[in-house]
Amino acid sequence: KKTSNFTLRLCKKLTFQSVRMASTDGKRKERQEVTLRTPYHTLLENFKEFNEIYVYGYDQGYTCLSNESPPMYLLLPPGTLKVTGIQQGEGNLSSATTGDFIHAGGWAFCNEDNTVELMLYECVEKDDFLFEEVNSNTMDEFSSTPEDVEEKELQTDSLFAIHDQD
Numbered sequence: 001k002k003t004s005n006f007t008l009r010l011c012k013k014l015t016f017q018s019v020r021m022a023s024t025d026g027k028r029k030e031r032q033e034v035t036l037r038t039p040y041h042t043l044l045e046n047f048k049e050f051n052e053i054y055v056y057g058y059d060q061g062y063t064c065l066s067n068e069s070p071p072m073y074l075l076l077p078p079g080t081l082k083v084t085g086i087q088q089g090e091g092n093l094s095s096a097t098t099g100d101f102i103h104a105g106g107w108a109f110c111n112e113d114n115t116v117e118l119m120l121y122e123c124v125e126k127d128d129f130l131f132e133e134v135n136s137n138t139m140d141e142f143s144s145t146p147e148d149v150e151e152k153e154l155q156t157d158s159l160f161a162i163h164d165q166d
Contacts, residue, residue, distance in 0.1 A: 027113060028112070028113050028114045029113060029114040029115065030114075031048050031067060031114070032048070032065075032066065032067040032068075032069070032114050032115065032116060033046045033047060033048050033091075033114070033115045033116070034046075034047050034050065034053060034083070034115070034116045034117075034118065035047070035115070035116070035117050035118065036083075036101075036118045036120070036123065037117075037118070037119060037120070038106075038119075038120050038121065038122050038123050039121070040122070041093075042093055043093060043094040043096065043101075043123060044083075044091055044092055044093065044094065044096075045091045045093060046091045046115075047089070047090075047091035047092055048089070048090075048091065049085075049086065049087040049088070049089035049090075049091075049092065050083050050084065050085050050086045050087070050099070051066070051084045051085030052064050052065065052066040052083075052084045052085070053065040053066070053081065053082070053083050053084075053108075053116060053118075054081065054082040054084070055074060055076055055081045055108050055118070056076065056077065056079050056080070056081075057074035057075060057076060057077075057108070058074075058075045058076075058077055059075075060074060063108075065108065065110050065116050067114065068114065069110045069114075069116075070110070071110055071111060071112040072109075072110045073107060073108065073109050073110070074107065074108040075107060076103070076105055076106050076107060076108055076118075076120070077105055078103065078104050078105040079102070079103065079105075080100065080101065080102055080103070080126065081101050081103060081118070082099055082100055082101075083096070083099035083101070084099055085099070086098070086099035094125065095125070096125050098125070098126065098127065100125065100126035100127070101123050101124065101125055101126060102123070102124055102125075102126050102129045103120040103121070103122060103123040103124075104120065104121040104122040104123070105120065105121050106118065106119050106120035106121050106123075107119050107120075
């Protein structure tokens with residue numbers, strides 16, 4: 001699906017400003033750290049126990065973010081991302097063992113201090129995603145009455161198994 005030039009230019013400008021503000025005083029971390037968060041919860045925070053991150057960007061295709069990657073940003077369409085070699089350790093706030101995630105789109109920032117920030121609208125581990133619910137809730141059944149809209153929103157919210165961080 002093509003994105004308008006205006007949207008891409010706007011995202012690049014906003015992202016460039018965010019990356020510039022996030023840059024540090026020149027101290028690069030020896031090992032790459034990743035932070036994976038949504039507005040609702042954080043899955044990984046300053047996490048180091050992984051090898052590489054594979055994401056799909058609109059205009060770059062699949063990109064590997066690994067140790068010593070150059071600064072960049074990516075606009076991510078909904079899809080999957082893969083964190084290879086993931087292990088339990090400090091900063092892994094999820095029960096992720098496979099490193100396979102499904103997300104609803106967002107941004108990836110690879111900063112000059114060897115950190116990666118993945119800011120996503122929603123994200124769950126692939127094993128926790130309720131695929132059978134997606135197939136049973138088709139848009140053909142959707143009507144435009146306010147009661148039906150509210151009911152469908154509640155059903156859609158239940159597709160993502162959100163893990164509380166208690």
